[in-house]
Amino acid sequence: MNKRRMLQVIAFLIIMVFVFQAGVFAYAKVASTSKEGLEDSVGSSSTVLQSEVVQRTYDQFLKEFDVQEAYRKQIEQLVEGGYSRTDVSIAYDFLYQNFGTIDDWNEMLEAKATGKTWEDLFIQYDVKHPEFIPRNFDSGELEILMQIEGATPDDIMIADRLSFVTGKPFGDLLNEKLKAGQWGNIFVRESVLYSGNSFPRVQLTEEEVYKYIQNGLLSEQQVTHAFVLAQKLGESPKVVISKLEQGISEELIMAQSYMEKYGE
Structure with missing residues (x-):
């Protein structure tokens, strides 16, 4: 694989993902031995439990993102x-x-x-x-960018993506981040719902792709998309691929996963 092709593959596989995990809590309290008291207690406990889980879910959401x-x-x-x-x-x-x-x-x-x-x-x-399609940096341009003091591969990808969304020059955004040291305030100014300074990577080998295209139900590109989607959602690639093989759309897979993650 030539250097340009490798850069395109890396750019394609770089995604944003934060694995979200909500705690599971048990709560029970009996206020009296009477039937009425027991029902009131169960109802109250259930309400408290739901409130606690919702709050912890929300707190974890704020932290993870x-x-x-x-x-x-x-x-x-x-x-x-x-x-x-x-x-x-x-x-x-x-x-x-x-x-x-x-x-x-x-x-x-x-x-x-x-x-x-x-x-x-x-x-x-x-x-x-x-x-979004990552810009096709030629090897010389990318080498120059990587030599800029303080610039990381993540900064380059974020500046590229933010430029695509806002229409602002890639170089201006990158320089602004290098001066500020963080992307956070730039995202807020541009009203973009992002806060990270790095992109987690999807690890995918040729052997894994080959394994999942054997039955002929998915193409190589679909398997790659499945791994990207799985990491976004914090799901197992095997589970996502199984759903895609059943004909379930990516959008429905996302909807089901988000409801399971955040549903009250």
Whole structure:
């Protein structure tokens, strides 16, 4: 594989993902031995349990995504406006993976409130927004960029993606980050729902691809997409591939995973 092809493959496989895990808690308390007292106690305990789980789920969400203060305030405003934390979190998670904006966030939540499914909303988003294609850096240009003091491969990829979303020059964004030291304030200024300074990588070998294309149900590209999707969702690639082989769409797989992750 030549150097340019290798760079394209690496760029394609670099994705944003944060594995989210919610704790499981047990809570029980009997206030009295009477039937009425027992029912009241069970109902109260159930409410407390649900409240605790929802709060811990939300706290973990904020931590895993390192949600900036500006977006935390936005979340509270959305919840106070009547949207559930579940819907707010699902929309944020999906858009975070796609460098979506606050406008996309509000639009998605408004559409969800009309009764549309997450699957439909994800499809509509993909139709409306052009697919990001990493710029084709030639070897000389990439070598020069890597020699810039303080610049990392992640900075280059983030600047490329942010340039695609905002329309602002790649070089200007990269230079701004190098001066600031962090991307956080730049994301907030551009109203982009992202906060990281690095992109986790998907590890995928030729042997793994070969293993999953043997039955002829998926192509090499589909298997690659499955591994990327699995890492985004924190799912097993085997599980995601099995669903794709059954004909389940990527959008429905995402919807099911997010509901399981954030559902109240």
